Amino acid sequence: MPDMTVVELSRLQFALTAMYHFLFVPLTLGLSFMIAIMESVYVMTGRDIWRRMTLFWGTLFGINFAMGVATGIVMEFQFGMNWSYYSQYVGDIFGAPLAIEGLMAFFLEATFVGLFFFGWDKLSKVKHLMVTWLVALGTNFSALWILIANGWMQYPVGAKFNPATMRMEITDFMAVMFNPVAQAKFVHTVSAGYVLGAVFVMAISAFYLLRGRHVDLAKRSMAVAASFGLAASLSVVVLGDESGYVTGENQKMKLAAIEAMWETEPAPAGFNAFAIPNQETRTNEYAVHIPWVMGLIGTRSFNTEIPGIDELVERAEERIRNGQVAYAALQQLRADRSDMHAKAMFDLHWQDMGYALLLKRYREDIGNATEQEIDKAAIDTIPRVAPLFWSFRLMAGVGFYFIAFFALAFWLATVRKLDRYRWFLKLALYSLPLPWLAIEAGWLIAEYGRQPWIIDGVLPTFLAASGLKLHQVIISLTGFVVIYTSLAVVDVYLLRKMILKGPDDMPGGERRPNHEGTPLAAASSTAA
Amino acid sequence: MDTIPLDYETLRLIWWLLLGILLIGFAVMDGFDLGVGALLPAVARTDAERRLVLNVIGPVWEGNQVWLIVGGAAIFAAFPALYAVSFSGFYLAMFLILFALILRPVGFKFRSKVEDKRWRAVWDWGLFIGGFVPALVFGVAMGNVLLGAPFHFDDTLRIYYTGGFFALLSPFALLCGLVSVSMLVAHGAAMLTIKTDGPVALRARRYGSLAALATAVLFVLAGIWVAFGITGHAIVGVTDTAAASNPLFKQVTSATGGWMANYQAMPWTWIFPALGVLGALLSALLLRAGRGGSAFLASALAIASIILTEGVAVFPFLLPSSTHPSSSLTLWDSSSSHMTLFVMLVVSCLFLPLILLYTSWVYRVLRGKVSPESLEQNHNSY
Numbered sequence: 001m002p003d004m005t006v007v008e009l010s011r012l013q014f015a016l017t018a019m020y021h022f023l024f025v026p027l028t029l030g031l032s033f034m035i036a037i038m039e040s041v042y043v044m045t046g047r048d049i050w051r052r053m054t055l056f057w058g059t060l061f062g063i064n065f066a067m068g069v070a071t072g073i074v075m076e077f078q079f080g081m082n083w084s085y086y087s088q089y090v091g092d093i094f095g096a097p098l099a100i101e102g103l104m105a106f107f108l109e110a111t112f113v114g115l116f117f118f119g120w121d122k123l124s125k126v127k128h129l130m131v132t133w134l135v136a137l138g139t140n141f142s143a144l145w146i147l148i149a150n151g152w153m154q155y156p157v158g159a160k161f162n163p164a165t166m167r168m169e170i171t172d173f174m175a176v177m178f179n180p181v182a183q184a185k186f187v188h189t190v191s192a193g194y195v196l197g198a199v200f201v202m203a204i205s206a207f208y209l210l211r212g213r214h215v216d217l218a219k220r221s222m223a224v225a226a227s228f229g230l231a232a233s234l235s236v237v238v239l240g241d242e243s244g245y246v247t248g249e250n251q252k253m254k255l256a257a258i259e260a261m262w263e264t265e266p267a268p269a270g271f272n273a274f275a276i277p278n279q280e281t282r283t284n285e286y287a288v289h290i291p292w293v294m295g296l297i298g299t300r301s302f303n304t305e306i307p308g309i310d311e312l313v314e315r316a317e318e319r320i321r322n323g324q325v326a327y328a329a330l331q332q333l334r335a336d337r338s339d340m341h342a343k344a345m346f347d348l349h350w351q352d353m354g355y356a357l358l359l360k361r362y363r364e365d366i367g368n369a370t371e372q373e374i375d376k377a378a379i380d381t382i383p384r385v386a387p388l389f390w391s392f393r394l395m396a397g398v399g400f401y402f403i404a405f406f407a408l409a410f411w412l413a414t415v416r417k418l419d420r421y422r423w424f425l426k427l428a429l430y431s432l433p434l435p436w437l438a439i440e441a442g443w444l445i446a447e448y449g450r451q452p453w454i455i456d457g458v459l460p461t462f463l464a465a466s467g468l469k470l471h472q473v474i475i476s477l478t479g480f481v482v483i484y485t486s487l488a489v490v491d492v493y494l495l496r497k498m499i500l501k502g503p504d505d506m507p508g509g510e511r512r513p514n515h516e517g518t519p520l521a522a523a524s525s526t527a528a
Numbered sequence: 529m530d531t532i533p534l535d536y537e538t539l540r541l542i543w544w545l546l547l548g549i550l551l552i553g554f555a556v557m558d559g560f561d562l563g564v565g566a567l568l569p570a571v572a573r574t575d576a577e578r579r580l581v582l583n584v585i586g587p588v589w590e591g592n593q594v595w596l597i598v599g600g601a602a603i604f605a606a607f608p609a610l611y612a613v614s615f616s617g618f619y620l621a622m623f624l625i626l627f628a629l630i631l632r633p634v635g636f637k638f639r640s641k642v643e644d645k646r647w648r649a650v651w652d653w654g655l656f657i658g659g660f661v662p663a664l665v666f667g668v669a670m671g672n673v674l675l676g677a678p679f680h681f682d683d684t685l686r687i688y689y690t691g692g693f694f695a696l697l698s699p700f701a702l703l704c705g706l707v708s709v710s711m712l713v714a715h716g717a718a719m720l721t722i723k724t725d726g727p728v729a730l731r732a733r734r735y736g737s738l739a740a741l742a743t744a745v746l747f748v749l750a751g752i753w754v755a756f757g758i759t760g761h762a763i764v765g766v767t768d769t770a771a772a773s774n775p776l777f778k779q780v781t782s783a784t785g786g787w788m789a790n791y792q793a794m795p796w797t798w799i800f801p802a803l804g805v806l807g808a809l810l811s812a813l814l815l816r817a818g819r820g821g822s823a824f825l826a827s828a829l830a831i832a833s834i835i836l837t838e839g840v841a842v843f844p845f846l847l848p849s850s851t852h853p854s855s856s857l858t859l860w861d862s863s864s865s866h867m868t869l870f871v872m873l874v875v876s877c878l879f880l881p882l883i884l885l886y887t888s889w890v891y892r893v894l895r896g897k898v899s900p901e902s903l904e905q906n907h908n909s910y
Binding site: 058059062063066067069070071072073074076077079080081082084085087088090091092093094095096098099100101102103104106107108110111112113114115117118119120121122123162164165166167169170171173334466467468472475476479483487490491494497498 | 615683
């Protein structure tokens with residue numbers, strides 16, 4: 001078993017680099033579509049303001065995209081660097097969607113993003129528009145395959161453990177691809193990205209309107225963001241509900257932890273609007289309980305029970321015992337591959353073997369685990385409840401807030417009063433950090449809520465780590481913290497500089513006189 | 529498994545070839561970006577010249593870097609054990625590559641957005657590191673493949689790596705690193721010769737032809753070292769090429785000069801080292817003559833041949849173990865399952881031609897020299 005300090009630091013490093021990467025990805029997802037919409041309007045109407053909008057938001061998109069690319073490659077490398085046993089154990093399944101992501105999506109977006117910036121005077125309007133849409137499409141396909149990979153970690157379908165190779169192997173590729181958890185996660189995550197993109201455009205446009213600068217551009221950008229944001233915020237909540245429903249089906253422990261539901265309640269279960277969960281005593285303090293709501297969301301029925309944490313721990317204990325049987329059968333199979341009895345026992349119980357592996361934390365020969373150790377391993381299946389409970393409420397609260405916010409914005413856009421109320425513009429501006437908070441909270445729920453598993457029910461996280469030396473992880477972790485912090489400072493500085501400069505002062509906004517000869521300059525002068 | 533139309537052995541062989549193709553794709557496509565980055569301080573002295581150089585690769589480097597990302601993911605998908613051992617074993621080397629590669633996208637995007645000498649100088653260094661360091665480390669890694677890495681497995685296939693970072697920097701591995709740097713510098717110089725005029729192109733031709741010559745000489749030196757000073761391995765007995773992937777069921781013999789066995793058994797394979805030297809010399813001559821396009825093709829030929837030379841030498845090994853040769857990874861015992869290899873082959877056959885198609889369209893759109901005037905006109909230039 002790897003050194004626990006190495007495991008914990010590797011987890012910390014993965015969490016930090018993933019959450020950092022995920023500051024940029026959702027903005028790329030949302031902004032790429034809005035830019036494509038703006039450019040489409042430009043191509044259809046030929047009005048230059050829409051071209052300038054495309055250029056302006058495109059410049060901000062570019063800075064963000066660079067950060068996404070820089071931090072994305074780190075994620076791909078880390079599976080092998082810090083989680084080599086994981087890579088060895090499930091690479092047969094998990095590697096495929098990552099490779100397909102590269103072939104199908106990332107090649108597309110990365111190849112055309114260069115042309116988006118450098119192709120303005122080399123391509124016809126329609127061809128450039130096509131390039132922009134391909135970038136948007138590429139970024140979204142990319143999210144699809146990454147979430148298929150991630151969905152499999154949450155709900156490992158279509159695969160079986162092979163005793164000859166000592167790893168999980170694919171049995172049904174279609175099941176992995178059309179994994180219901182992956183599909184639910186994909187639509188929920190990209191919608192969240194669209195909301196974030198829309199809020200970003202709203203906030204910066206509001207900033208301009210508050211200062212009375214670039215009014216035309218800001219109002220039009222806001223109108224696009226308001227409608228895009230309304231559709232996205234509705235879908236993020238509806239599809240988030242779908243995500244919760246699918247979680248209820250597959251990851252009952254995560255759902256129970258999110259709800260801090262220690263005991264099974266008679267159906268339909270209630271919802272804890274407020275509580276202070278106590279992991280030690282496995283009870284809630286100061287709970288504000290709303291009857292029925294949870295049962296309806298989680299099961300969409302009046303009479304299906306949602307199991308509470310205590311009941312799930314009991315089930316885990318049973319699965320640990322079954323897993324011990326499977327593990328013993330595996331040892332026999334490895335000694336004698338023709339042992340038919342061992343094979344039958346293994347086939348019967350292999351799906352519980354992951355639970356027995358939880359015992360590895362306490363002893364190597366897990367067949368001889370004591371009752372006490374089995375108890376401890378069963379309790380280990382409970383994730384940290386309080387952070388999940390609160391992250392979920394933060395995320396859901398922000399989600400509902402943005403439905404209201406965008407409904408208001410959409411209405412103001414319809415009656416053409418987007419710049420009328422200063423309080424609304426201030427609200428839009430100060431809402432800027434909220435979608436990031438919600439998205440990071442969502443990430444935390446999905447991944448921290450999966451603990452102690454790296455692949456739900458199959459492989460415990462602590463077993464998945466590489467056998468690294470402590471100094472190696474300390475060096476890389478420190479290095480990432482230093483370089484990512486510096487990059488964050490530079491990124492914010494540049495974005496701020498570009499926003500303060502605004503679209504007019506930005507080269508390519510208003511054309512300077514010495515460029516009269518270029519077709520774009522001609523187009524802009526006729527439009528002006 | 530009866531429904532898979534290609535047998536396991538064939539698929540493993542195809543994936544070994546595909547891995548080679550992706551590696552060559554990366555070295556040829558992203559290789560010139562790395563080479564240009566490494567050349568930046570040498571060929572461009574003024575800010576205007578530097579911007580010129582950066583904008584040669586600016587529009588395309590992002591797409592090119594995907595060859596690396598796809599290459600990494602393809603190793604993960606097709607040879608998970610290789611991915612697991614190399615990425616965790618070479619941990620700090622990988623971190624160094626990441627550090628260097630992080631500097632590139634931000635370097636391009638951030639550098640010219642602020643008009644300040646020191647700011648730009650910092651990013652210029654970043655872009656130089658982002659080109660030079662990966663070129664060097666990838667070469668060092670290839671050298672360490674020939675040397676073998678100190679790793680073994682327990683019976684659950686958990687990996688134990690017993691070496692450290694500085695052990696990777698042996699004289700032979702560094703020599704391989706220099707081969708890599710010089711060949712990518714020559715390749716980058718060819719691209720600069722195609723895309724620029726004036727002093728930058730002149731300097732690129734001068735340094736590029738020197739680098740190409742150095743490539744030929746260092747490559748031959750490394751070859752001699754492999755033949756007479758490096759331990760190579762061979763699998764004992766008949767290999768079951770369709771067996772379940774588990775690297776613990778074979779015996780391996782080792783001998784100095786063992787990597788020459790494939791060349792002795794199949795003399796036609798000498799074509800690869802020969803083309804490696806020839807391509808490098810040819811690109812040196814063509815760079816001197818100012819024929820950028822032909823020089824680019826010649827250096828691409830050199831790169832592909834040099835990579836294939838190593839592939840032939842170590843075949844069927846992917847990553848030998850220096851401490852426990854029987855734990856070595858070969859393409860027969862560390863691949864993915866039959867089905868995964870097949871699915872990934874179908875996906876690759878669908879998308880690789882498409883990728884080549886649209887990439888060449890993009891290069892066609894961007895054809896022609898990059899001039900200082902065109903930089904002024906495009907507000908997005910770096």
